[in-house]
Amino acid sequence: MNLNAVASIYRFEMARFFRTVLQSIVSPIVSTSLYFVVFGSAIGSRIDTVEGIAYGAFIVPGLVMLSVMTQATSNASFGIYFPKFIGTIYELLSAPVNFLEITLGYVGAAATKALFIGTVILLTANLFVDLPVAHPVAMVAFLMLTCLSFALLGFIIGIWAQNFEQLQLIPLLIITPLVFLGGSFYSITMLPPVWQTITYFNPVVYLISGFRWAFFDQADVAVGISLGAIGLFTLICMTVIWWIFRTGWRIRQ
Template identity: 70%
Template sequence: MNWYAVKSIYTFEMARTWRTVLQSVIAPVISTALYFVVFGSAIGSRMTDIDGIGYGSFIVPGLVMLSLLTQSVSNAAFGIYFPRFSGTIFEVLSAPISYIEILLGYVGAAATKSILLGLIILATATLFVELRIAHPIWMLMFLVLTAVTFSLLGFIIGIWADSFEKLQIVPLLIVTPLTFLGGSFYSIDMLPPVWQTITLFNPVVYLVSGFRWSFFEISDVAVGISLGMTAVFMIICLSIVWWIFKTGYRLKN
């Protein structure tokens, strides 16, 4: 393993986060705080409890997931797309590093950023609502697993995109709607039966459900299924990344 290379890519990407701290950290924290104010305090105070959990607290896992998913995808997509756009990718491709090492550097940095952000948002949430975490280890596991999986998705998007517009299409038009419709702000039990069935095709439902279970021990689907679906999604992403590296798709042609 070329650990120096992994460290170089990782620290380079992390340095970009600190250089753009307003955009990378403060902006998502502020927008999440606004969600808490609007949905948690203003609207939430008029909502009934869900499974015995106050609405403000109920939406915390969903809001963390919302940020985690969008930031994982955006960070990883931009991280690999920008060197492609600027041409500096030549250096990575000509270096004595394997594809696994490239992936560890870029996806590792993107996942780290979004996990840190998720934890900051959790800390911010405690300023607005009462929060307890029933299974902190499981919570961290879901956090890491989701961050890595969606960073892999972001990496794929960053390779596929050939314009800044395309870079934004998937996060804006697919990931964000799926997250909003994935039970971030409600329990899927609250939906009509037909929509409950349709919602089960949304992978984000399983992430939010499993993550929420680690907080409140309530879930829309069984925890094992949540974990399994996340693992399946990760395997799909890894398979696509493997194919990209094998064929050199948009990297070496």
């Protein structure tokens, strides 16, 4: 395995992240603070608890997931799309690297960035609310798996996209609505039965539910199902990437 190549891609991508360190760190802190002001204080003050959890604390896992999913997706998609856009992809394609090494470099860097931002949001949230962590290992595992799986999805989007509009299309029109409708700011048990059933078709529900369980030991769906869902999602993304590199779809002519 060409580990030097993996490390080079990873370092190169992380350097891009740290070139815009203010935007990378300040932006999630500001938006998280805004969510707490709006949902935690303004609206949250009218809601006492949700399933026995203070509303301010209840929304933290959903907020972290919202940022982690969008950041992992956008960082990975931009990471691989930008070389396509400016033409430097030739270097990757003519280097002695295989699909696994390229994917590890880009997806690893995007997942790291998302993990970093998720951690910053958790630390910021701690300033506003008391945040117990019932299952710390599971919390870290869920966070890392989500970073990885959505970075894989972003990588696919980056390869698929042929312009900047397409690059934004899936995160904007699919991921963000799914996260908002996936129980980020409410428990799905609060929905009428019909909508509950529909919600179970939203894969993000399982991620948020599992992540919330790691904090509060309460979940909308069984933890095993959450883990299975995220594992399956990761597997599907990896299979698609393997197929892309095998066929050269939208990469090699």
